Amino acid sequence: MRNKLIASMAMVLASSTAAFAEPSDGKVKIGILNDQSGVYADFGGKFSYEAAKMAVEDYGGKVLGVPVEVVTADHQNKPDIASNIARQWYDTEQVDTIMELTTSSVGLAVQALSNEKKKITINTGAASTDLTGKQCTPYGFHWVYDTHALAVGTGGAIVEQGGDSWFFLTADYAFGYSLEENTANFVKEKGGKVLGAVRHPLATTDYSSFLLQAQSSGAKVIGLANAGMDTQNAIKQAAEFGIVQGGQRLAALLFTLAEVHGLGLEAAQGLTLTEAFYWNRDDESRAFGKRFFERTGAMPNMVHAGTYSAVTSYLKAVEAAGTDETEAVSAKLHELPINDVFAKGGKVAANGRMIHDVYLMEVKKPGESDVAWDYYNVLSTIPGDVAFMDPAKSGCPLVK
Missing domain, CATH: 3.40.50.2300 (Response regulator)
Incomplete structure (x- = not known):
């Protein structure tokens, strides 16, 4: 009788476990x-x-x-x-x-x-x-x-290289505000100055007035707090204005392999950027x-x-x-x-927040690229605990 009871209980347990294990x-x-x-x-x-x-x-x-x-x-x-x-x-x-x-x-x-x-x-x-x-x-x-990792990586590297005065070209929505704020705070913490900022609509095609304001600011670095085609177009039009040739530096604060490919090495060479993955690493x-x-x-x-x-x-x-x-x-x-x-x-x-290492990259010159899509030199690895904000300081109410 006892053995039958044990067997019956086992069958019930197995049945309930199987039901639990199958998605609803x-x-x-x-x-x-x-x-x-x-x-x-x-x-x-x-x-x-x-x-x-x-x-x-x-x-x-x-x-x-x-x-x-x-x-x-x-x-x-x-x-x-x-x-x-x-x-x-x-x-x-x-x-x-x-x-x-x-x-x-x-x-x-x-x-x-x-x-x-x-x-x-x-x-x-x-x-x-x-x-x-x-x-x-x-x-x-x-x-x-996230914008903190981008600020630590790209922003930090450029400030350490002497880029201690900034003007921001910022996408006019939550992402742009966050990227500008995080980078500006990091620049100031490193002893640099923020001379101003201008905001542009998402997916705008004409950056003339924004770039002229950035150029006239006299900032050593123009921080592009945008992404995707917005960043590509801003860089292309900055070349038409001779901004880099005039001695100012462009900081592409969110730029990935896809955008480098779209822009081409001739235009993108020398850019410093932060990515969390590189296929040729x-x-x-x-x-x-x-x-x-x-x-x-x-x-x-x-x-x-x-x-x-x-x-x-x-x-x-x-x-x-x-x-x-x-x-x-x-x-x-x-x-x-x-x-x-x-x-x-x-x-x-x-x-x-998933904490992991990210990488500071420099876009290669055309003559340095050995194979198709080989666009980066990895300058350094930024440990996850450095790249990402301390959860206790994030403002998240879930963190005790």
Whole structure:
């Protein structure tokens, strides 16, 4: 009788464990939401979607015995459009998590909505430190880079090289404000001065008046607190005004491999920038880059590699939790170390910030590039604890 009771209890336990281990709707669904038609289309866009699909394929296409599906949409850099898409995904399309979220205003809006819906976001494309600062949530994660890391890397390097007076050309939305503020604070801490700033609309095409103000300021450094095509166009038009030839220096505060490729080495050579990934850094990154290029025709930047890492880490967390239930998966994302092609020894802090090393790069001269897409010299490695803000000082109410 006792043996039958034990056997019966074991069967009940096995049955309940199996039910717990299977995701609620028989699948795991990941949404990649980003700009696919505007100024950040190459920065993330369709390439991040491919990186996400690549991660799922490398994981085996399943987790906990159910299929993993990736969907994508273009938010057009508009928070209201992004929020509507996210709401539809959660309410009617059984999306479990949303990732990428290029454009800080979009990232903040979708993270807030996801908190209401008790859904996980892993932001790989936006930059604002508010994502893990005053607007942090229990289910929001910031994975790749942020404005603090960019300020420490690019801003710090240029100040140390004598660039101690700055004027900012700033994208007129949350990302630009955050990047300008973080860099300005860092410049001042290093003994430098900020002589002024001017803000331009997202996706503007004429930088003439903004560049003339920057030129007339007499600042040694013009900090471009923008990204994507905005930065490319500003650099091109600065060349027409002879700004660099006149002795001022341009600081591309957020510039990635995709933008260097779009601008070309002739125009981009000598730029100092900060990225969290470079495909030609070691054998593992080169193998990843080759596979990525075969399916996209482009080499990955940090956003693409970071999206691959985020998807992989999410699937590992689901597997470790034995469920796709948000609280359990979020806890595992905080617990599990990150060791993949993007980050080694990465760790998630209490505010959701993933801490990992980033790299200070210099764009090569055309004659220094040995193969296609070989654009960087790695100047130094910036340890994660230096690059990213101390969580205790972030302003996140979750950090005790």
